[in-house]
Amino acid sequence: MSNQVINLLQQLRQSALSKNLKALISYHEEDSYLMRFANSAISLNTNEHLISLDFIAFDGRKKVSYSMIVDPADLASMEKGLDTLSEMLPHAQALTYEPTFPVYERDVVDERSFDPALAALTNEERLAYFNTLAEGLESDDVKLSGIFASGTTTTAQISTANEYTQYFRATDAQVTAVLSSESLKWEVNAEQSAQKKSDLDAQGLHADLALLVQHYQQDQAAQIPVGKYTVVLGPAATAELISIMSYYGMTGGALMQGYSFLKEEDQGKLLFSEKMNLMDDPREVEIYAQEADRFGLQRKPFPLISEGRFQAFMWDQDTADEFGKTVTGHDVSRFSLVMDGGDAPFATLKDLLEMPRDEDILYIPYIHYMNVVNPTQGMITGSSRFGALLLKKDGSVQVPYNVRLTQRFYDFFGEHMQWLSEKQVAYNVSSSYGRRDPTALKIPRFVCVKEIEISHSNPSY
Amino acid sequence: MKDSIRKYIDQLHAKGAHYVDARWYPREDSNFLFMWNGNLKENNASSQSGMGVRVLYNGAWGFSASSDLSNPDAIFAKAFDNARIASERVTFPIRLAEKEAVVGSFNSPNKIDPFTVGLDEKVAFLQKIDAALNQPGVVQRISMLQFVRKQIIFMDSEGSEIEKNIIEVFPSIQAMGIDKDGGMQRRTYQPGRTAPTRGWESIDETDFLHNADRIINELNQVLVADDAPNGKMSVILLNGIMFLQTHETIGHALELDRILGYELSFAGGSFVRLEDFGKLQYGSEKLTARANALEPNSPGSFGFDDDGVPAQDNLLIDKGILVGAITGRQMVEEANAKAKKQIFEGSSGANRATSFYRVPIERMTNINIDPGTDGSLEDIIANTKYGLVLDGDKSWSIGSNREQFHFACDIGWLVEDGQKKQVVKNPTYRGETLPFYNSLTAVGDESTWNVHYVDNCGKGAPNQIMQLGHGVPVCRFDNVQVGE
Structure with missing residues (x-):
């Protein structure tokens, strides 16, 4: 734990108090590294070290905020940020409800997801990892692309209410490796999420890529007919579906804003497959879980779906304040979603390809550019990409050109769910649009669903 | 400093x-x-x-x-x-x-x-x-x-x-x-x-x-309103969806870094190949598109890009034929070398970064469609047998090589025998990029043209959000799949 961070927060708290501000002061520091590959070369090697502060000032029903990316040595600028808050506050409009002011009741230090070895990963190690995963798979036509993103995220909070602080530190890595044919324009990929250095397994990615490249080079590519298919989803597809479903369906904000496909009276109802168990679980270190939320509430395992029954909505502080609801420890920048595995013994791509089958199965590892067509119907659309395979019932394999599917969440996670892999994997869904915020889900390696409608099928790569 | x-x-x-x-x-x-x-x-x-x-x-x-x-x-x-x-x-x-x-x-x-x-x-x-x-x-x-x-x-x-x-x-x-x-x-x-x-x-x-x-x-x-009908029909895209159609299936598809494979591990590639420049029939003769960073007063006009190259106005598609791309200094050199001929004469001045902590990459400037000669919106409707007028960007999803797409809109108006009829809800349409633009049969005149600002274009790893513009007219496409 960095005393420097806590000292800075204590200093800023004193400064806020001296300005008669009732404020929440939040610290965010990222040390981010990204090695990007394209056309079998390192196309970019970058790092960013950024420190941000967020101030929120409260005055009864008034609330204003000020954010800064700061030079950590420049205390004067930070003080000016607090001055800006003071200037803004009188002009703010009062809310129609009383916003909760955070009062921490204990010091929290949560570094369970921090691994010094991953934090200290070198450029040489990132390059060696990629060299291993691609070894022997590149050619004049087949080129390597990908990213190795890793970093450390430190967040901390203090409020002017007292001297208690919250401090969180996590390391994360996200690897995407793509092999693509320059002439034919096909692509295959393999991905890995890591919380600690020992999670990194370049050989595992190599095995998956080698298998996919073999099929994409040897097996016939085809425009498959549109219609209903039994589909096996890979971890990327499942993780993104769960992520979007939970955000659009299971948050109090989505419910109150009228976007959710779930209604308040749906709590307790059997709406999903009885095979389906989904929980927000702050005990899961490998998906960067945090033990307390931004308002100091202790986070606890929070069932969302239990044996198919939808359990409850997740409430952040502001929405709960506005609508008179009880907070659930979900004033967090990321959930810690865990979907239980099932009893299917398929743990690797090789297992899946060798699985005995009496029907054609479409393997879709990744749904590209997923978007919500109709939130109140829980309907999404997206297309396949990266290594889809049609596993024919005669044991052969075809390579399908990309297909589009426009389906409801219930079509994936409802009565048509067939089986789930026993093995679960962590899948990193972190976005780097804004500040580093390591986010991952733990999900079954494969999820099999019947009667998924393919509405469009490309005539070529 | x-x-x-x-x-x-x-x-x-x-x-x-x-x-x-x-x-x-x-x-x-x-x-x-x-x-x-x-x-x-x-x-x-x-x-x-x-x-x-x-x-x-x-x-x-x-x-x-x-x-x-x-x-x-x-x-x-x-x-x-x-x-x-x-x-x-x-x-x-x-x-x-x-x-x-x-x-x-x-x-x-x-x-x-x-x-x-x-x-x-x-x-x-x-x-x-x-x-x-x-x-x-x-x-x-x-x-x-x-x-x-x-x-x-x-x-x-x-x-x-x-x-x-x-x-x-x-x-x-x-x-x-x-x-x-x-x-x-x-x-x-x-x-x-x-x-x-x-x-x-x-x-x-x-x-x-x-x-x-x-x-x-x-x-x-x-x-x-009732739900929009299903089936193949004409769609008349107003500015509030035509800007996004242009953005996703012309703008992103013609970023040269994407064409050269630099986005494969994140946002995807492009169906466009280097040999397509000067030859590919991207759309009908009614389609002329340009990257105009000189468009007055738009977020896509910025004086100089982050390679230090002055802003320019360049044709991308000339009367349906693909002629240009969105480029920066690095990519034009690589493209010309790979093509073993000079496709691009120099950077088009489109390399931009969203902030000091991101590296410049090829970004859209103002990706515009030139106004056409098919009159006003009313004229286009009057010349349409059956279809939908569409507006609003409710959702969008594009194939990984920008080869196909699916859009949902906020509102549709049924058109029958040249008459604008009742409003319909939940309209969606989808298509394949090249057949779609080759089915462009009407392009509105100046009265239908406006610059739409975009404040949230995402691209790149690490990700970057960029601001830009699209000057687009009302456009009609025929034989489009609606309602799936």
């Missing part, structure tokens, strides 16, 4: 760096106000400063950025070290297309700096708009104001020194209601270019009040 930057650039150059540039942001301010159902949910101001350094060494890029400017030497050293490591895996040594050293400046056009306007005035504006949106049928109402002001100092080892001062203003409103089947519906208004400048003065209260009434009227029609 400038003297220090110049010194560090020269030092790295002397150490063997082929090229070095630095973008120093002395200050970037933003202000975001977000009112939801009368509550000012977000009332945020922010500021940032820092520097990003890019080094080209032995054919490879290294980049480093920091908000800690107490030791700029460390940023330069780290960028150099990152390039040194990257140069251990090079397949095509990076070269940069020639450019003249530029000493210049750019100021985006504005009269009233929105950061000089008091919070009271901004909140009062939102309150007035919120009250206007608070009408029967509306269950959720949103109004927001977003302002950005940034100063950027660019310096490179070729002697360029450019200062840019940019102000962006993005206001928008939205009204939502529950339809007869229990579904959430919405209409939005985000003004495009309404004035010759885009400071606070561009926020026209009268225009917002007028459009608040319009979108509520349209929303209330959607709430009682």
